[in-house]
Amino acid sequence: MTSAKYNVLGIGNAIVDVLSRVEDSFLSQHDIAKGIMQLIDEDRADALYAAMGPAVEISGGSGANTIAGVAGFGGTAAYIGKVRDDQLGEVFAHDICATGVSFNTPPADDGPATARCLVLVTPDGQRSMSTYLGACVHLSSRDIEPGEIAAAEITYMEGYLWDPPEAKQAFLKAAAIARGAGRQVSLSLSDPFCVDRHRDSFAELIENEVDILFANEDEIKSLYQVSGFDDALQAVRGKCHIAALTRSAAGSVIVSGDEVHVVEAVRVDKVVDTTGAGDLYASGFLYGLTHGSDLAACARLGSLAAAEVISHIGARSEANLRNLAQSADLV
């Protein structure tokens, strides 16, 4: 195996977030389920946007947030995702490249616009997301460069990729290349409803293709259709090399073979916006894993990055993650 060009290469839905603060009543008026991600079509996106208050546009996309975070820690990183050749596509490309991530997926020159996620943040800091996938439906196997995948220690993919049909093929192609090259494959389950949509495929994938799994409590319980966290933990044990299970303020639990590590969350003064918490947890964890940290230290790096991102609006880190990690004696 040649030396790696990237610590982590991520594949995901390339999305610009459109964030706005709302009262809880807005969610019920517009039939939006709180705290989760729903897929919407263009008409619904237009109608919801028209009803929303003033917004802020920030690059997002679950996998892209993770990869930008890996680069923020000082890791080498690449990203594959599909935008359109429009202004929001340029914004997305600028922002991820500006963090030092290698991003070369050609934008679509026709078809739907760059994807956007209408993120409604309620006073409790919870975010409810309505995603119009737009150009993401054009991500295909042709966008997977075998040389790039083989050059990454870990190929990381978001579960949301299973929503656009062609992207799923891209996902499977990338996983096969990574494994063929002796590299590792990592999956984030993304969201309990995403798990609902693709439960059997995910379970099979985790057994056969995934080395490192990220899931929060609701997602892992949904995957194995169990009601307790411990049952979920026992169910996932042995299915993949490492499972990193996050539990919001209760921290995270890492399961790897016979090892189990329970790691506390990093406290924040005020939770402003939980968007990106899971994404940034994965950033810290994957950075640690590719830089010789033990599993507990990986989890602490994850918690550190998650704490940073929930203390402000937006799902990309604002602080210098490398400096934070150094201050916490984690690198």
Added chain:
Amino acid sequence: MTSAKYNVLGIGNAIVDVLSRVEDSFLSQHDIAKGIMQLIDEDRADALYAAMGPAVEISGGSGANTIAGVAGFGGTAAYIGKVRDDQLGEVFAHDICATGVSFNTPPADDGPATARCLVLVTPDGQRSMSTYLGACVHLSSRDIEPGEIAAAEITYMEGYLWDPPEAKQAFLKAAAIARGAGRQVSLSLSDPFCVDRHRDSFAELIENEVDILFANEDEIKSLYQVSGFDDALQAVRGKCHIAALTRSAAGSVIVSGDEVHVVEAVRVDKVVDTTGAGDLYASGFLYGLTHGSDLAACARLGSLAAAEVISHIGARSEANLRNLAQSADLV
């Protein structure tokens, strides 16, 4: 005079801000003068954007920020400004309409893209702005609807409008209509370098057309080419009905005929980003003026809104200005 449909109608350069945090060294490396606004062409905008870190897109434009703030206080407001029919133009239109402002200027369907302002925020909270005027150069007299101007108690215009040549004509047309309808005309000097570019025109305009003038200390000193604030204050006295002169943390001074009011600034815990301070001061002042407040109370409303906007990133208020004003017993 018929009853007014709007408290305030604003005319300005319709701009989307692209905000990014930088160290001071970035400004010197890229030859950017700190704390002011510079006009740049498209090539320079592209080059600077490529060099900048990840950014956040938020609707801006000095006059638009003011008008959004008037609506935020609960005032009736309209805005005239030119965007292109592109994604950032849609963002601008959405955000200003979502605050309750009437905005009906047709977007340009060819020519340059919607204007953007690259706002670089240094660790001290100061903002240095590089503006590519884009579609704003197409604002013209044809965009001034006489009925709308005549229906506004105050027509408010930003000095920056004198930069694009056709917009200047629109500005003069609007001022003439407002005065002809027995309404008031208000001008913000925008920026000391903007004053430098248009000093004689501004001085003449203030004497002949302007009822309510907004200027900060640097701008009013530049206008009259004096070195002391008191000299500037004496120079402006009598030139227009009301001059509201802002002095950052030192508060503001209102001059009207023989009256002079010195009003303290509202303290903020931490200045995060000074973008929009002057714009929001004008919001509060104009809201007060159209709702029967005395001049000192107008200035306090202005200070309240300015304090809110400098306590977070972006030049549009995040908090509910009406609630803030009620808590402060100002409405």
